Amino acid sequence: MQSRSPASRTGRPRSAAADAAILAATREALVDLGWSKLTLGDVATRAGVAKTTLYRRWAGKNELVVDAVAELFDELELPDSGSLAADIEGVVLQFAAILARPEAKSGLMAVVAESTRDEALRARIRESVVDRQKRLVVEGRARAQARGELPPEPDPSHPARTVDLIFDVIAGAVVHRALVSAEPVDTTWARSFTALLIDGMTAATTHSRSGQVAQ
Amino acid sequence: MQSRSPASRTGRPRSAAADAAILAATREALVDLGWSKLTLGDVATRAGVAKTTLYRRWAGKNELVVDAVAELFDELELPDSGSLAADIEGVVLQFAAILARPEAKSGLMAVVAESTRDEALRARIRESVVDRQKRLVVEGRARAQARGELPPEPDPSHPARTVDLIFDVIAGAVVHRALVSAEPVDTTWARSFTALLIDGMTAATTHSRSGQVAQ
Amino acid sequence: MQSRSPASRTGRPRSAAADAAILAATREALVDLGWSKLTLGDVATRAGVAKTTLYRRWAGKNELVVDAVAELFDELELPDSGSLAADIEGVVLQFAAILARPEAKSGLMAVVAESTRDEALRARIRESVVDRQKRLVVEGRARAQARGELPPEPDPSHPARTVDLIFDVIAGAVVHRALVSAEPVDTTWARSFTALLIDGMTAATTHSRSGQVAQ
Amino acid sequence: MQSRSPASRTGRPRSAAADAAILAATREALVDLGWSKLTLGDVATRAGVAKTTLYRRWAGKNELVVDAVAELFDELELPDSGSLAADIEGVVLQFAAILARPEAKSGLMAVVAESTRDEALRARIRESVVDRQKRLVVEGRARAQARGELPPEPDPSHPARTVDLIFDVIAGAVVHRALVSAEPVDTTWARSFTALLIDGMTAATTHSRSGQVAQ
DNA sequence: CAATAAGCGAGACGGTACGTCTTGTCTTTGG
DNA sequence: CCAAAGACAAGACGTACCGTCTCGCTTATTG
Known part of the structure; x- marks a missing residue:
């Protein structure tokens, strides 16, 4: 889905739950606000996740919405x-x-x-x-x-x-x-x-x- | 095109040239920047017009782009x-x-x-x-x-x-x-x-x- | 105090009240938070002013604090x-x-x-x-x-x-x-x-x- | 220097070299960046040490800088x-x-x-x-x-x-x-x-x- | 022809979101 | 148990636009 680190053995692994929460929050925000008023900060808040986590995984609004849809x-x-x-x-x-x-x-x-x-x-x-x-x-x-x-x-x-x-x-x-x-x-x-x-x-x-x- | 005041007899009339310049500038900005990066401030600058003039005639980006297209x-x-x-x-x-x-x-x-x-x-x-x-x-x-x-x-x-x-x-x-x-x-x-x-x-x-x- | 535009006749003039409110808010924030925890966003809020207004007049925290002190x-x-x-x-x-x-x-x-x-x-x-x-x-x-x-x-x-x-x-x-x-x-x-x-x-x-x- | 565990017999002992490297890196960063732009993450990188190690030994930036100076x-x-x-x-x-x-x-x-x-x-x-x-x-x-x-x-x-x-x-x-x-x-x-x-x-x-x- | 009324440019204003950075914590693998 | 690596929640950074406002000025129509 998003870029996969080829082989990073060390460090804390990315939360799998966060991915699902973010995509669900994105769809929820799309329903409530539509594409143009959807903000990544709001999605992060809805998902109970920091904005950085979101940017670490997706390049921007477009990529995120594609995956969510x-x-x-x-x-x-x-x-x-x-x-x-x-x-x-x-x-x-x-x-x-x-x-x-x-x-x-x-x-x-x-x-x-x-x-x-x-x-x-x-x-x-x-x-x-x-x-x-x-x-x-x-x-x-x-x-x-x-x-x-x-x-x-x-x-x-x-x-x-x-x-x-x-x-x-x-x-x-x-x-x-x-x-x-x-x-x-x-x-x-x-x-x-x-x-x-x-x-x-x-x-x-x-x-x-x-x-x-x-x- | 945009909403016309039904009967405004007095005062300075709106510049017809401005309309054309704004729509042309909008199309130019669409070519250069695409819809999502197009800003009304930039369109105003390209058209050689104040932002106020633009907002006096169109409600927002969407309406402007529809007319331009x-x-x-x-x-x-x-x-x-x-x-x-x-x-x-x-x-x-x-x-x-x-x-x-x-x-x-x-x-x-x-x-x-x-x-x-x-x-x-x-x-x-x-x-x-x-x-x-x-x-x-x-x-x-x-x-x-x-x-x-x-x-x-x-x-x-x-x-x-x-x-x-x-x-x-x-x-x-x-x-x-x-x-x-x-x-x-x-x-x-x-x-x-x-x-x-x-x-x-x-x-x-x-x-x-x-x-x-x-x- | 801050940079003075030498001769800008046109446009809306800067609010003189804002300056005073910002400097007072800065001193208030210094008392409450100290220099290192003072944020320009907080000062703007205290002064009832947008962050942009603040950045339009001062280059950064240091310049603002100097003027306030x-x-x-x-x-x-x-x-x-x-x-x-x-x-x-x-x-x-x-x-x-x-x-x-x-x-x-x-x-x-x-x-x-x-x-x-x-x-x-x-x-x-x-x-x-x-x-x-x-x-x-x-x-x-x-x-x-x-x-x-x-x-x-x-x-x-x-x-x-x-x-x-x-x-x-x-x-x-x-x-x-x-x-x-x-x-x-x-x-x-x-x-x-x-x-x-x-x-x-x-x-x-x-x-x-x-x-x-x-x- | 920093608080010493009074009797920690077990486990891997703290590297003494790390302390010196961190303090030296702090001084180097002070020279390059000054106090306000110095970040603990950067110090850790310069010292070739994990951020965790740094936080384990000092409470924060102030304490670290005092020791370094x-x-x-x-x-x-x-x-x-x-x-x-x-x-x-x-x-x-x-x-x-x-x-x-x-x-x-x-x-x-x-x-x-x-x-x-x-x-x-x-x-x-x-x-x-x-x-x-x-x-x-x-x-x-x-x-x-x-x-x-x-x-x-x-x-x-x-x-x-x-x-x-x-x-x-x-x-x-x-x-x-x-x-x-x-x-x-x-x-x-x-x-x-x-x-x-x-x-x-x-x-x-x-x-x-x-x-x-x-x- | 003066008065009036609206248009116009410029740019400051209060807001909001951006995408990045730093903080201090947590969670993994491995020595 | 310690160290490295790096993900994480939180929140400030300084910038960019938004749509509104306040100016001083210009340009028509109307009395």
Whole structure:
């Protein structure tokens, strides 16, 4: 999570309890104050920890918030629901459930904004948040292929089936609906979105750039 | 833009030049410093204006940045390219072009993050940014209907064709690709995404929740 | 006292009341806490002033304490008591009265200690404290010469009568008695000391380096 | 030096070398940083010792500095120079030589300042510094009496001859000259001062409080 | 054309948070 | 039991911004 001393045998070891307390306090502060009013001093106080302890382990507010929010994504799981549509719906709703929590709302977009100017931060986010989401899409795709719902080999003439693209569409749409449009991501919406996506993924033809689309 | 005193007849009028200078200085500071290190004092200095002048016109950093970034979206235009696919591609690429600019990257996501805790800010963003984007989607849909590419009436059995859904998918996917995945939104990607979306929009059937999808 | 902006016509002028409140708060804190536990944050709080206001006017703790203690020396006055002996006694007792106050005890020696490594601080102390003491010695000498108690011209063969030497002896002895020996500088001690000093100043002869002392 | 466990038979004995290293490191730090910037952590590092070791042996910065500076006074010695004047001069110059060293300058006045609020510290200073200086004055007086330069019995009608008074005058004048006036205590000054003092000590008469002194 | 009213620059103000440093204690490994 | 290493809670440091305020001055409109 934070930088691990490779081999420091001597000296008092870092308190493991402090880590958990700090991350929990960070989420609590995110709920109460939001990202911009969250202060490390306040987090330290809430965690019953000295500010120095906090700075010893995290480089700053951004890194701390990423780790605190990342723990929310530990619970992401892809239950085998028997069909691609149900799997996608499940992923959408699970992701939405996390985004609905105020600590995620406040924190996640803010660190993404910060990451536009900090490559290391982006890597940290990718590693501890994005890739965990993406794993679900990859798994879901594999299951659909096993079931025969999707062709086993990625069709080079059909780039619409790329995992990267599908993932950006799913994650982007859910985030935009939840945070920008500020409308609920409920079962109804999830079903509509899933229908749109599956139709897009499974359509038979690739389109020429300016051709007529549907007849 | 900012709140206008409804009837202030007497006294010295506010300098119009100051407004422009401040917004330009804000974008410059966003490029140089990013949202989190941008300070109103620095913006005032860059604009050659007193801090008081700035606070007289904007309530705070968030409102200022929204207005500064909003001006970037003035240039959004939907050229009539003759097909739905080309229109969508155009929208995607125009939106991506704005997002590629550092002042938009830094500022936009940050104010969206802030807006999760500030309803007035969200309204301001919607009004001056989101609705301007959405207008393109609405227009594009109208043109497609006029051309016969899409059915004229929104099909209640086909919610996938809702403007709101389509807009969240387009805007969300572009933002996610650009800022989270940090991959370029170029013509290739835009074409793949457009194909996926059009297939989803024009598919003949609505899917039952757990049915087999494609055969 | 602190650095005076030579000519700043514009901007809000500095509060004169703040200066007085800060210096009074500093003396209060010196009494309560002593020099080493005095913090500028605490002084600011006591004065009902922001820390920034304090740092805007003084470079640090040392400069602030010098100014705060210096005000105690404003009351130094040499009443014309009619004889050299009485004048010296008066100076000794006045100086001792100031040194007896805990804010002087705590602060004065500490800044002198600091001044051993800070030439600017030493100059500030000399200007606002030492020279005000010295003035009394100079005046007392002038009066004694006017009365005929001391020869009018400084005797080059009698360097013992130098003002600098006399001043170091008076000030040094009083400080040492009060702070190092920690014994009271009362009338009895002042009288003994005065006798010793006047005898030294008015003795007829200068001594050769290794000769018998008095004959 | 520091408190010695009266009978600690068991366990690893304390390193005697550590004590010397710590005191030397303290003096080195005093030279480099002065009293106010000297930190115990830095001293420990310079001495190649753990902070714990330091705190185990000294109660704090003040006590440590007193011990470190006190060692400088070990070298004080009164060579029998054959006359009272030469003895006094010798004492003055020896004391001045120590005060000229930056580790003494920085440290001594600071701990004296601290001692105004700490009775135990004052006792420690008296014991390890002041009394060692005073011993020289006592010895010098005894020799002068043996030589017949001073009357054998303390004259109750002549309190100017009290050892305490003489000591405060000598030590105070030297310190004031060296640290407050910041002028060199060289042979010239020492000779003038000695002349003044001896004249004061050996004058025949006690003065009535308001009598005419010299004509 | 003078009076009035608001805008404007400059910069001080009371606050708050920053990220670092020091203090004195505690907890580990190892001699 | 002592020593080194270093983590720990506490809290001060001096700086930077915040958003407000008080100045003296400028620029319009209105009487």
